[in-house]
Amino acid sequence: GIQVEQSPPDLILQEGANSTLRCNFSDSVNNLQWFHQNPWGQLINLFYIPSGTKQNGRLSATTVATERYSLLYISSSQTTDSGVYFCAVEEGGSYIPTFGRGTSLIVHP
Amino acid sequence: NAGVTQTPKFQVLKTGQSMTLQCAQDMNHNSMYWYRQDPGMGLRLIYYSASEGTTDKGEVPNGYNVSRLNKREFSLRLESAAPSQTSVYFCASSAVKNTEAFFGQGTRLTVV
Numbered sequence: 058g059i060q061v062e063q064s065p066p067d068l069i070l071q072e073g074a075n076s077t078l079r080c081n082f083s084d085s086v087n088n089l090q091w092f093h094q095n096p097w098g099q100l101i102n103l104f105y106i107p108s109g110t111k112q113n114g115r116l117s118a119t120t121v122a123t124e125r126y127s128l129l130y131i132s133s134s135q136t137t138d139s140g141v142y143f144c145a146v147e148e149g150g151s152y153i154p155t156f157g158r159g160t161s162l163i164v165h166p
Numbered sequence: 167n168a169g170v171t172q173t174p175k176f177q178v179l180k181t182g183q184s185m186t187l188q189c190a191q192d193m194n195h196n197s198m199y200w201y202r203q204d205p206g207m208g209l210r211l212i213y214y215s216a217s218e219g220t221t222d223k224g225e226v227p228n229g230y231n232v233s234r235l236n237k238r239e240f241s242l243r244l245e246s247a248a249p250s251q252t253s254v255y256f257c258a259s260s261a262v263k264n265t266e267a268f269f270g271q272g273t274r275l276t277v278v
Contacts, residue, residue, distance in 0.1 A: 098272050099271055102267075158207065
């Protein structure tokens with residue numbers, strides 16, 4: 058099956074800093090999503106982005122499907138951005154979102 | 167709009183006991199999934215149902231059974247719980263393949 062690797066595994070920031078999270082995948086995909094798991098464990102949809110670039114406030118994401126990676130940008134980070142960020146992909150012909158192991162982000166005030 | 171609802175939110179079982187985790191979605195989605203999340207492992211697929219009446223194994227199906235009761239509901243059953251099944255379980259749904267998936271709030275299960 059498809060392999061999904063996220064980097065870095067851990068990230069610690071001061072409030073106000075910018076960051077880039079990366080998701081690499083081993084095969085072509087028809088679907089890619091970014092999720093934020095908050096400290097209460099809830100998985101929140103951030104972006105549905107199989108290709109191209111999207112922005113939502115301080116967050117933006119870019120997927121370059123031909124090169125098999127996606128990037129999540131967080132600008133002017135806030136303490137509420139803390140949590141784990143997951144990338145999930147769905148390879149061609151599959152119904153199954155496959156997750157990476159996530160990037161754990163801590164934002165200090 | 168409730169989205170994906172899981173019950174219960176917390177459960178403690180003794181080894182060997184059985185239980186069923188319930189999941190319901192109100193978005194008229196075709197596909198439903200059960201995942202487990204363990205520390206450092208991300209989410210791993212247990213079973214999925216691409217449409218009403220079908221179920222298939224995922225990456226870690228051993229020790230579990232599922233039922234797609236109707237289009238709305240997809241249950242996960244542990245017949246004889248083991249400590250290795252201590253985990254957080256998530257149910258998810260999506261309209262069809264290649265569309266956005268939505269997750270329930272999770273069930274934290276402890277087997278002692």
